[in-house]
Amino acid sequence: MKRRAVPPKGPFLLSVSLLRERVSSFDRYPYSIPGVRALRTLKLDPKVTFLVGDNGSGKSTLIEAIAVAAGFNAEGGTKNFRFSTRRSESELHTALRLARGASRERDGFFLRAESLFNLATNIEDLDKEPASGPPVIASYGGVSLHEQSHGESFLAVALNRFSGYGLYILDEPEAALSPSRQLAFLRIIDELVGRKGSQFIIATHSPILMAYPHATIYL
Template sequence: MYLQSLTVLKEKLGNAEQYPFSLPLLQNMSTVHFTGNVTFFVGENGSGKSTLLEAIAYQCGFNTAGGGRNNAHYVESSEASLGDYVRLSWMPKVTAGFFLRAESFYAFATHIDQIEGTDSYGGRSLHSQSHGESFLRLFQHRFKSKGIYLLDEPEAALSPSRQLSLLRIIKDLSAHAQFIIATHSPILMGYPDAQIINFDSSPIVEIAYEDTDHYQITRRFLENPSRMLKHLFEDE
């Protein structure tokens, strides 16, 4: 584990009515401690988990449009709005790693084609494969040991079986790499002994896998889908 903690610089925060300072997570949050090599940020859309992950990427020197320290491409609205308002504590600090933004991955793949960098990704254009295949190609060829890897909703392009493949990649690297992952996937967050931080709580808190809404709702649906759908549609 390399990144030990993240501290919000509250003395620098701006108007609490303006984004990102209006995010509820900032109101009661000071320091987040990372306790293992695999951490998941979970919570509803708009809870701030992706915003905080972008801030970490910014402080790591990664391209917040997606990529590592040497990927200079731009995507509109990819600036880390909270990046200047957090401080990271390392032991030791690493500079290797990658920030995956699922929503801007197409632009990243185009950037790799433009700089003729496909050799680092298996020798094929990421655009020449399906979305899920290109994600796995990235994970398999770009992720190495002794780095920090920040993944924002990687399940967006992955089938359930390929989410399991990602878990295996994480397992193979986790002895010498650190992963922080914002996700809605109950498959991914089931990684053994992972730290799970719930952004739907104020302040944000660690939560057990079985206590997450993602696990409980998915379990109830799979146990009796007809009952859940009847309840969902009964007002129609």
């Protein structure tokens, strides 16, 4: 009798540390940014961690570096995506150490509201190539992300591509989501965290998202 696979148990990332000995100067970007300059070790919530701050505080720079250090593409997607429309990521990921949990995630995604257009374009480009399997867009709901509004396409990715038992890193999702869609997104998070053993790290300044109860907030 074939045994059923046991799902991985998080947390998948325990903490993020800045290896300060690798920083040549805290007077140059990105180490001069307040949120980066002050970083030592950031303990991550096993469910949801929010990185909060004003524009220019460094939250998006840090979330991008965490994602890249974890193996994701800087412009978003799964670890299999390797497209680049413009190399804009900082070198911060080279100075980060990620402490991993005992098990590895089954799924993962880095989702950036600002580069969702680029992700959608890459999916369409991949589907133009000869393939024996189903089209890539089938995993995202089957409808072109370009044919949906910003908010609709963002939720389509979360609803259809986030399969659970995963590590999901998000940069300012509120930029794509209206207040009502932010509430819908919270329900998706709660389902993935509560019933499907997932872990989220989210850079945001949305009070709606920060109201999620099972989370740690870093200002």
